[in-house]
Amino acid sequence: xxxxxxxxxLLLVPILLGLSILVFAWIRALPGGPAQALLGxxxxxxTVAQIERQYGLDDPVYVxxxxxxxxxxxxxxxxxxxxxxxxxxxxxxERFPATIELAVGxxxxxxxxxxxxxxxxxxxxxxxxxxxxxxxxxxxxxxxIFFLAILLKYIFAIRLGLLPTVGRQSVLIDTPHPTNFYIxxxxxxxxPEALWDCIKHxxxxxxxxxxxxxxxxxxxxxxxxxxxxxxxxVRTARAKGLSPRAVDANHIFRNALLPIATIIGLxxxxxxxxxxxxxxxxxxxxxxxxxxxxxxxxxxxxxxxGILFISLVFVLVNLAVDVSxxxxxxxxxxS
Amino acid sequence: MVKGRxxxxxxxxxxxxxALGGCGGDDEGSSSSGGxxxxxGTLVFAGAADPVVLDGALVSDGESIRAxxxxxxxxxxxxxxxxxxxxxxxxxxxxxxxxKTYTFTLRDGVKxxxxxxxxxxAVCANFDRWYNFKGPLQSSSASYYxxxxxxxxxxxxxxxxxxxxYKSCEAKSPTTAVVTLTKxxxxxxxxLTQQAFSIASxxxxxxxxxxxxxxxxxxxxxxxxTFGTQHPVGTGPFKLExxxxxxxxxxxxxxxxxxxxxxxxxVIIRPIADNAARLQALQNDEIQGYDLVEPQDVPTIEGDxxxxxxxxxxxxxxxxxxxxxxxxxxxxxxxxxxxxxxxREAVVNNFYGGRGVVAKQMMPxxxxxYADDVTEYTYDPAKAKQLLQxxxxxxxxxxxxxxxxxxxxxxxxxPKRNFEAFAASLNKSGFKVTPHxxxxxxxxxxxxxxxxxxxxxxxxxTGDFADPDNFIGVFFQSFSPQFGFRNPELFNLLDKGExxxxxxxxxxxxxxxxxxxxxxxxxxxxxxxxxxxxxRADVDGYVASPTTNESFATVTMGG
Numbered sequence: 061x062x063x064x065x066x067x068x069x070l071l072l073v074p075i076l077l078g079l080s081i082l083v084f085a086w087i088r089a090l091p092g093g094p095a096q097a098l099l100g101x102x103x104x105x106x107t108v109a110q111i112e113r114q115y116g117l118d119d120p121v122y123v124x125x126x127x128x129x130x131x132x133x134x135x136x137x138x139x140x141x142x143x144x145x146x147x148x149x150x151x152x153x154e155r156f157p158a159t160i161e162l163a164v165g166x167x168x169x170x171x172x173x174x175x176x177x178x179x180x181x182x183x184x185x186x187x188x189x190x191x192x193x194x195x196x197x198x199x200x201x202x203x204x205i206f207f208l209a210i211l212l213k214y215i216f217a218i219r220l221g222l223l224p225t226v227g228r229q230s231v232l233i234d235t236p237h238p239t240n241f242y243i244x245x246x247x248x249x250x251x252p253e254a255l256w257d258c259i260k261h262x263x264x265x266x267x268x269x270x271x272x273x274x275x276x277x278x279x280x281x282x283x284x285x286x287x288x289x290x291x292x293x294v295r296t297a298r299a300k301g302l303s304p305r306a307v308d309a310n311h312i313f314r315n316a317l318l319p320i321a322t323i324i325g326l327x328x329x330x331x332x333x334x335x336x337x338x339x340x341x342x343x344x345x346x347x348x349x350x351x352x353x354x355x356x357x358x359x360x361x362x363x364x365x366g367i368l369f370i371s372l373v374f375v376l377v378n379l380a381v382d383v384s385x386x387x388x389x390x391x392x393x394x395s
Numbered sequence: 396m397v398k399g400r401x402x403x404x405x406x407x408x409x410x411x412x413x414a415l416g417g418c419g420g421d422d423e424g425s426s427s428s429g430g431x432x433x434x435x436g437t438l439v440f441a442g443a444a445d446p447v448v449l450d451g452a453l454v455s456d457g458e459s460i461r462a463x464x465x466x467x468x469x470x471x472x473x474x475x476x477x478x479x480x481x482x483x484x485x486x487x488x489x490x491x492x493x494x495k496t497y498t499f500t501l502r503d504g505v506k507x508x509x510x511x512x513x514x515x516x517a518v519c520a521n522f523d524r525w526y527n528f529k530g531p532l533q534s535s536s537a538s539y540y541x542x543x544x545x546x547x548x549x550x551x552x553x554x555x556x557x558x559x560x561y562k563s564c565e566a567k568s569p570t571t572a573v574v575t576l577t578k579x580x581x582x583x584x585x586x587l588t589q590q591a592f593s594i595a596s597x598x599x600x601x602x603x604x605x606x607x608x609x610x611x612x613x614x615x616x617x618x619x620x621t622f623g624t625q626h627p628v629g630t631g632p633f634k635l636e637x638x639x640x641x642x643x644x645x646x647x648x649x650x651x652x653x654x655x656x657x658x659x660x661x662v663i664i665r666p667i668a669d670n671a672a673r674l675q676a677l678q679n680d681e682i683q684g685y686d687l688v689e690p691q692d693v694p695t696i697e698g699d700x701x702x703x704x705x706x707x708x709x710x711x712x713x714x715x716x717x718x719x720x721x722x723x724x725x726x727x728x729x730x731x732x733x734x735x736x737x738x739r740e741a742v743v744n745n746f747y748g749g750r751g752v753v754a755k756q757m758m759p760x761x762x763x764x765y766a767d768d769v770t771e772y773t774y775d776p777a778k779a780k781q782l783l784q785x786x787x788x789x790x791x792x793x794x795x796x797x798x799x800x801x802x803x804x805x806x807x808x809x810p811k812r813n814f815e816a817f818a819a820s821l822n823k824s825g826f827k828v829t830p831h832x833x834x835x836x837x838x839x840x841x842x843x844x845x846x847x848x849x850x851x852x853x854x855x856x857t858g859d860f861a862d863p864d865n866f867i868g869v870f871f872q873s874f875s876p877q878f879g880f881r882n883p884e885l886f887n888l889l890d891k892g893e894x895x896x897x898x899x900x901x902x903x904x905x906x907x908x909x910x911x912x913x914x915x916x917x918x919x920x921x922x923x924x925x926x927x928x929x930x931r932a933d934v935d936g937y938v939a940s941p942t943t944n945e946s947f948a949t950v951t952m953g954g
Contacts, residue, residue, distance in 0.1 A: 107539075107542075107555075110534060110555045111534055113553070142536075143447065144445065144447060144640070145448065145618055151640075155641070206671075210671060210675070213675050217675065218675060218678045218679050224679065225672065225675045225676050225679050225681060226667050226672050226682075227667075227681075230681075231439055231643040231645075231663045232439075340668060340669045341669055343665075343666070343668065345641030345642065345666075353668070
């Protein structure tokens with residue numbers, strides 16, 4: 061087990077190296093550069109040349125890559141954002157917790173509703189709940205997030221006045237943010253008003269972002285449960301007189317859990333790499349909006365380090381999913 | 396059993412609804428408690444992005460300038476809502492006969508918010524700070540406005556920089572500062588209204604290391620001081636309380652302000668990048684105002700009794716570049732044919748949501764030097780064809796016409812629609828348009844600057860300060876690849892205008908230049924637009940400035 065994990069971790073080295081080259085090349089393949097983006101209409105060929113010289117962008121590409129490689133991997137410095145002039149690592153420290161908070165909220169929503177929905181649909185195969193779950197899944201996957209977001213905001217905020225529409229916390233509430241996980245920060249500050257406010261800010265974005273994972277989780281749960289229900293060992297369990305409840309809990313659900321856990325893990329990895337649309341519509345200061353803005357600005361340091369970072373997160377989450385198999389299903393030995 | 400579960404669910408839902416409802420009204424939105432007297436309430440305003448740093452000398456983005464305007468003041472101000480110069484930190488100024496010496500009489504008894512005195516020494520310390528910028532601070536990504544007006548620095552570190560227009564600043568007495576230039580420049584007074592030249596506390600600049608930073612080749616300049624992030628100290632009606640990036644910037648009233656004190660207790664500026672999100676936040680009273688309302692959202696705001704639109708006076712020009720490097724645009728008849736072939740009325744009337752006027756020249760009417768008697772070109776396809784034939788060309792004349800995608804500018808809300816209408820009208824006027832497009836930034840802008848965006852392209856300009864030099868001087872005072880022409884008569888005239896100290900004579904020179912431009916046709920101006928701001932209906936006293944230098948000090952809420 062340990063050897064397996066170590067081997068997987070070692071594999072990260074070539075992955076990261078390859079990624080760094082890909083990202084580096086891709087960014088420079090984009091037309092234009094940061095100078096042009098910074099100055100907009102006001103850019104002249106002279107000012108562009110001057111800024112490129114200042115940022116070393118007029119050096120040969122391999123020199124630039126080596127410099128980037130050295131600062132990132134040797135000096136372990138993620139660079140400075142060209143636009144905000146702040147350390148990329150500082151921005152990451154603020155942005156990533158926002159993304160995690162939103163992703164966790166969305167996954168809780170998706171699991172809380174997706175798993176029971178899929179399970180009941182399978183148990184009542186062909187019935188009303190099953191049909192309804194099909195419909196909800198289809199809707200969840202196909203409705204554009206920005207449309208759902210605007211609709212949710214219109215109903216729950218503007219019409220009913222129950223929930224806020226933007227941000228992570230009301231700007232009128234002041235709490236310190238030692239961790240940048242606002243919910244955690246509110247708990248640390250012992251401020252129930254701030255906590256409730258943060259939760260309220262999280263509800264709509266979490267529902268909007270969780271709609272797709274919910275649909276996928278419901279479908280997978282339904283399919284997995286249906287599969288397992290028809291297995292021989294389930295029939296055997298029933299035949300030997302076990303109560304339906306015991307069969308459901310120990311034989312069906314436990315075995316159906318494996319594909320469900322996989323899909324939950326993969327979806328979490330995806331959500332952690334930033335939800336561009338949701339973050340944009342809810343003015344949620346996470347990784348997604350940060351990177352998209354960086355593309356517009358040709359903000360090379362943010363793009364290079366940011367993409368590398370989320371790739372790393374994605375790979376690590378996948379590893380965690382693989383390892384978790386061993387705990388969910390003792391029959392699997394990952395080594 | 397099932398019944399019990401259902402009941403439990405019902406109770407849970409009811410509890411949730413109660414909890415949501417119970418806390419819904421009290422923590423969001425305006426907190427205009429008091430409604431007069433001591434407490435002026437808190438205004439939450441949405442910008443499109445975070446400011447970069449709160450140091451006017453080092454930024455050129457609108458969001459930084461919005462916050463800086465509240466904290467700092469310039470020597471010369473603008474009468475709210477206009478481009479007329481009015482006293483600010485200087486009560487009087489005198490221009491020497493050579494347009495090189497400027498004597499400022501300073502306001503007495505003003506203090507910076509750190510308690511130090513505002514005086515001539517402080518003014519000169521600021522000028523000298525800018526003039527002595529070194530290393531990365533000499534980049535136009537930092538001191539853009541200094542460069543665009545004063546050119547270079549004491550020791551230019553880049554061959555691209557020109558000799559500095561600034562020579563020296565002398566504190567003749569605590570209330571008299573004399574700024575001397577190396578060359579005459581009459582647009583200096585207008586330039587000094589920009590926040591880039593606002594006066595900061597010299598003590599704070601030093602104490603909080605405004606100019607300190609690390610430089611690495613890879614990532615450029617990274618400030619290490621805290622002046623621009625935590626301790627921006629000026630003389631303005633507000634001061635910075637706190638700033639958490641991506642979340643909010645909190646300004647509180649400066650109770651020791653020398654002039655009329657701000658009505659609001661606090662202004663919170665928060666970044667909301669998405670247009671739809673800004674509108675919904677305004678509808679939900681999470682913000683009480685925002686800038687850059689999309690033209691299509693204007694009717695929604697106007698139709699809501701709780702909201703209102705405030706119009707910003709036009710201070711921009713949208714135009715069609717004619718690149719004379721691209722034949723046959725070097726022929727005057729062809730450029731005239733373009734001008735007659737563009738249906739500018741149709742574009743402005745149809746695509747500007749009632750917020751545009753047809754432009755007759757390359758600067759807005761508010762700016763000094765605007766001439767009422769320039770040559771006008773109303774849409775006339777027959778005349779355009781005649782002119783092309785007169786130029787000896789076979790119809791249709793093939794031309795490349797570029798427009799940007801993924802962008803909405805105040806002067807050009809929907810470039811593609813402008814382009815389509817123009818292409819159609821040109822095709823009726825003896826041309827055959829080949830369309831080209833590219834994403835706005837940086838691809839499209841790069842092409843326009845380098846002169847590789849076809850015979851014609853759509854572009855525009857928003858002024859930085861109210862001087863003709865900031866419009867036609869920027870476009871046409873010297874050769875630029877964008878327009879691809881050399882016209883010594885025009886270049887000289889604009890040089891002369893920049894150097895003329897006498898206001899009346901200057902105005903005449905720029906009028907003459909505008910007439911010349913509209914005869915020579917290096918470009919065809921077509922629209923000036925009035926950008927819109929959205930507010931809650933109970934917000935009063937916000938006066939939108941053409942140059943976006945607007946103060947929150949006069950704003951009241953809950954009236």
